[in-house]
Amino acid sequence: MNLHTIHTKTPLGVARIISSSSAICEISVLDDDSVIKNSEEIPQVLHDCVLQLQEYFEGKRIQFELPLAPQGTDFQQKVWKELLKIHFGKTCSYLELSKKLGDVKAIRAVAAANGKNPLWIVVPCHRVIGSDGSLTGYAGGLWRKKWLLDHENPVKQQSLF
Template identity: 65%
Template sequence: METIYINTPIGIMKLQGNESGISKICLLNEAIEISTKIPKIFNSSIQQLNEYFEGKRTHFTFQINPIGTEFQKKVWQELINIPYGKTCSYLELSKKLGDVKAIRAVAAANGKNPLLIIIPCHRVIGSDGSLTGYAGGLWRKKWLLHHENPLKQESLF
């Protein structure tokens, strides 16, 4: 398993993967040296993440290999189906998965998402529209949702 660190508009991102695909993308809160030597397996993921942050990409096509239980993978697959620029509540997500009573399990699986941004768990909000937990921090969730919003609010001042 290879590991690299890249700089993004929302902080330093750690990527891990091998020939089977990228298995982990997370955001760090501490300062760490950015990788200067990048193995080939990361070329496509870095390019696509850069395009996403530049506003030129709305979905990802590089190979992923998330590690988790079958239930977690089922939840993560449903997260991938949430369109760019849209949100979904935990309750709606539970209904899509066929069990409204599984809302806590769905939320827990969402919280274990190993591929932030690629599997867009930041698009899941509370039923009342509130921003709820995000492994990268709520400020980053807010930033990502604003970044993906097709109707950008310009500052009046």
Template identity: 65%
Template sequence: MTTLLKTPLGIAEVSGDELGISKIEILDQEEFQQEEVPKELETAVDQLKGYFSGELKNFTLKMNPAGTNFQKQVWQALNKIPYGETRSYLELSKELGNVKAIRAVAAANGKNPLWIVIPCHRVIGSDGSLTGYAGGLWRKKWLLDFENPPLQQELF
């Protein structure tokens, strides 16, 4: 089952079934026709709406992403990165117990099938740079700014 959801970053396609959400991806399309949300996807849609409204910081969805054991291990590590924080690929590799696995960690990060829910956007380069992001670097920057807005400076 799938449904579409309009977000500030474009149209998201949410897929899943009674076993959990298997895929959330951002589409490069502007228009879509609103459809009834299948019962199995209602929680995911509600939580995504809550995230984008600023009311939800932690997803509690039943997830069922397809991937290798290593990819799932990386995705579990990504889920531990708190809202508003970032980690480097090197830090993530160390956390997983293999500092030499940076490229494998980056590849698994890039294969993340659950856009936003598994927060791969929170992984940056060791030098603080925004590195590759399947949805486009502008979306990654938007998400990081959304989760950690700059402090308002006093004018006087």
């Protein structure tokens, strides 16, 4: 599979987006923007992703409409599909997520799969919090998780829509 890469600046750092010709495979945030190198050929799906991320950060988008092709185990795929069901402005605990997946004892496996989510923001792993409401475990850093949850705060968003 031939992969393409584009980078775009966000309020939280530079996002690196990788796609095939037809679907987004990975979105990550970089702490160091000195390694930015875009592919020579940029498929439309990458342009669409950049636009939708910009709209999200501008408060104009609450749902992404992109073809996704994340790589992971069957269990990880199952967790990531469940993450897509967590609506903008809402949160879910790791325990609630493991219950929705049918195995309350799988909480650690669910948390591990959540941490391996390759589609930053689009698959909203930032919306998963501790049972006590604490901001736990976020690969991009807890300060980014807090920023994203504040950005999606329903009270704040009422003025935008």
